[in-house]
Amino acid sequence: MDLNLKGRAAAVAAASAGLGFASALTLAREGCRVAICARNEDRLQAAADRIREETGSEVLALVADMSDAEAPGGFIQAATDRFGGLDIVVANAGGPPSGEFADKTDTEWALALQLNLMSAVRLFRSALPQVTASDQGRLVAITSVSAKHPMESMVLSNATRTGVHGVIKTLSMELAATGTTVNAVCPGVTKTDRLDELAQQAADQKGITVEEAFAERAATVPMGRLGDPMEFGAAVTFLCSRQAGFITGIGLAVDGGFTGALP
Secondary structure (H helix, E strand, O other), X not given: OOOOOXXXXXXXXXXXXXXXXXXXXXXXXXXXXXXXXXXXXXXXHHHHHHHHHHHOOOEEEEEOOOOOOOHHHHHHHHHHHHHOOOOEEEXXXXXXXOEOHHHOOHHHHHHHHHHHHHHHHHHHHHHHHHHHHOOOOEEEEEOOHHHOOOOOOEHHHHHHHHHHHHHHHHHHHHHHHHOOEEEEEEEOXXXXXXXXXXXHHHHHHHOXXXXXXXXXHHHOOOOOOOEOHHHHHHHHHHHOOHHHOOOOOOEEEEOOOOOOOOO
């Protein structure tokens, strides 16, 4: 199937590892030129090198922290200058710390809102002129199944990811007439560095091994296993394709059946 992505320009935030990297790599495999950003320069350059080696695609790598108010706009401008425009923007940021409501301070709330909600707002706002000028404009936010299925001890994620979905739905209606689609992709229990951290926390709290913590996580998934980041990247890439041009305003769960909410 030709996804009509060859030669398209994509910007993927927080893409040095995990779901952001998987999304950038799968887009590049379909022929996209990709701009990626992350905070850690060494990991970022390693990710860029791997994408170039595996796909032969053009890659722009920019050190940027999405919690910095100026960073999203700077990233979009750099990608636009390099590629002469943008067709695709994928908003992504690391998950906020886990923990219960009573333990979360105003500072933690403010940081979570900046990183997980406002980074997406700023990326999309900065990219509106470019993606709406494209004949295949695509805005995608990587969120979490916590936006559909709030999870215990994940109050910061539950609240901020839901806010992103409010933005997605509103923006999808505002941009529908331009043909630009706006969607979220919601990962479930997927084997990433973030899951490694959560498994270690669970192991420490329960006095079990990390392997046992992973097994507990996998047991919550009807398919009985953890997700592969590349499966997630494939879902993001499909939503950026020509074939997904009539899909907008949705939150697509990639979670092995975990989410109990109606689709």
